[in-house]
Amino acid sequence: MAERLTARRFLALLTDDFAELPHPHREDGPDGPLRWQGYDAARARAAERTGESESVVCGTGRVDGTPAVLLAFEFGFLGGSLGRATGDRLEAAYAHARAHQLPVVPLVATGGSRMQEGMLALTQLQRVARQSALTRAAGLPQIAVVRDPTTGGGWATLGAGADVVLALPGAQVGFAGSRVRPRDADPAAYTAEAQVAAGSADAVVAPGELRRTLGRWLRLLTGPSGVPAPVPEPLGARDLPATGREAVRRARDPRRPRARAYLDAYFTERAALSGDRCGGTDPEGMLCGFGTHAGRTVAYAAQTGAATRPAGYRTAARLIGLADRLGIPVLTLIDTPGAANGAEAERQGAGAAIAAVFAAVASARTPVTSLVIGEGGSGGALALAAPGNTWATPDSYFSVIGPEAAAAILKRPPDQAGATADQLRLRPQDLAELGVIRTGDQVFPGTGDRRSGARP
Incomplete structure (x- = not known):
């Protein structure tokens, strides 16, 4: 007691x-x-x-x-x-x-x-x-x-x-x-x-x-600024992948820097927000909170590389809504093979939870900056991506669906997953050419202003 x-x-x-x-x-x-x-x-x-x-x-x-x-x-x-x-x-x-x-x-x-x-x-x-x-x-x-x-x-x-x-x-x-x-x-x-x-x-x-x-x-x-969060420095590979299958391999490499490494490098101090206020937490899939970067407060919602559970999405929506109300910029780090898709996730309202994040990002008046740091698997990753202000590191990919699942849907044998990855055009440079992500030092080292997030 x-x-x-x-x-x-x-x-x-x-x-x-x-x-x-x-x-x-x-x-x-x-x-x-x-x-x-x-x-x-x-x-x-x-x-x-x-x-x-x-x-x-x-x-x-x-x-x-x-x-x-x-x-x-x-x-x-x-x-x-x-x-x-x-x-x-x-x-x-x-x-x-x-x-x-x-x-x-x-x-x-x-x-x-x-x-x-x-x-x-x-x-x-x-x-x-x-x-x-x-x-x-x-x-x-x-x-x-x-x-x-x-x-x-x-x-x-x-x-x-x-x-x-x-x-x-x-x-x-x-x-x-x-x-x-x-x-x-x-x-x-x-x-x-x-x-x-x-x-x-x-x-x-x-x-x-x-x-x-x-x-x-x-x-x-109590430290609102309204200034967009600067894009974090890439912590892993700096050269671009030659093929789609190489991009997938890099993103799945267990040695690749994950969310905690990025948060440690970006913030001088931070405090974690935990829980969706609906009975759930997702500490293995989503990290949320507020921290200090360059003397200013920035909110963060960071996927950890695991499949994100409904409670993780609801916590992220809660975080973005609070930051928006207080005028604090938001940084999202995208890294998931996709949303958790088991029966339990469906019972916990996966669709509604993901919808809540899409809505929070879409309606936010405070600036949202997004960086893909690993796997960008389908809508479970896209929900956290800020339209027009999403970046990617050279050891990441972003795809409409994972290459293995794509091959299965197309009724291709499993050994065709690599070739399917090439066809999906999921490499950072492909995404930049398609206009899905912004270009700069996070994609093409030495060509942009990392501090301001400006285009080259």
Whole structure:
């Protein structure tokens, strides 16, 4: 079980200059709107025990140098439950964030809505959702830290609804609290670690690392530029393949540099975005996140050379959508033999997931730069390619279909796959001639401006 800190202690863990915001004062009749007997006494005891007058403390502070609005829940005050006064404070804090163009950091520890205020408490979730939506529309990031416990509507709005979700180790996290879930439910499913594995949270972060990690995310997500991401340097072969079959052989060479090598060379620091928020992750097929290149933030979605699963495509679509909203340029690295095509991938919605990436790239207002670094297998690769701004390295290929599958469809024997590769015109120089990719140093060394991505 994660250590349970008070709201003030948790704020002190993250910032040295926290300043509480003024908040509305609500006058209720005796025992609140439902006249719940003993409610006033319960609030008085909670205030005496915690030193707080409500279940949330809202204010501003710098996290590792970046200013933000922080919303810290006090679980000791009636279980961190949301009531009307809680909603008042949250609404005012979100409004302050928009007025001053500050990111919002919910530090969530709550059991849900306050029973003593009935449906009036539950409807505070609608207020929170509205404020979050307005803040999202204003182009401001929201990074949640879910503490122990984070359940009910607080998880379903302030927590899971954030752009990035960080969680404390061992924290109880889930929509159903411990007293209302089925008796035979596996408690391991309601943990921070389980939420990361299910794609509903991005990372588990130890308390001692939280200030640095949260600070990195805030720096990365508050640095829009609108300038296209420069094309990465090719890390492998520099000469062009003589034949189509040679291009395929190079792209499939296990010694060829893969996505992680390109990301390491391109970024000075980066933070990973994980999960599709639909129950899945694809760490073996797709790497997504934000990083710093030449002092600017760039978002990345990088295929790793494996067949990409539906969760990988949905995570990439999530990444591109977030970068677009925040005005951050995107770099995609294309390297897959194709989308995963097994029965399980179909059950997980492969077509819809790929469609989501096509739509995200097509509708993005922020610039998208694409580089084919290995295999470019059919639509599963094309989904990540930016029309008019796709490049290719000399040890890559891009094809309507893999040569083996093409030969099979044409009813050719397997030993004709190489000849079929030649016919498909899938080499980088063929693609440039066909106008599928841009020409420059990534295709013809020494003929273009790699830094600007300009044509020769």
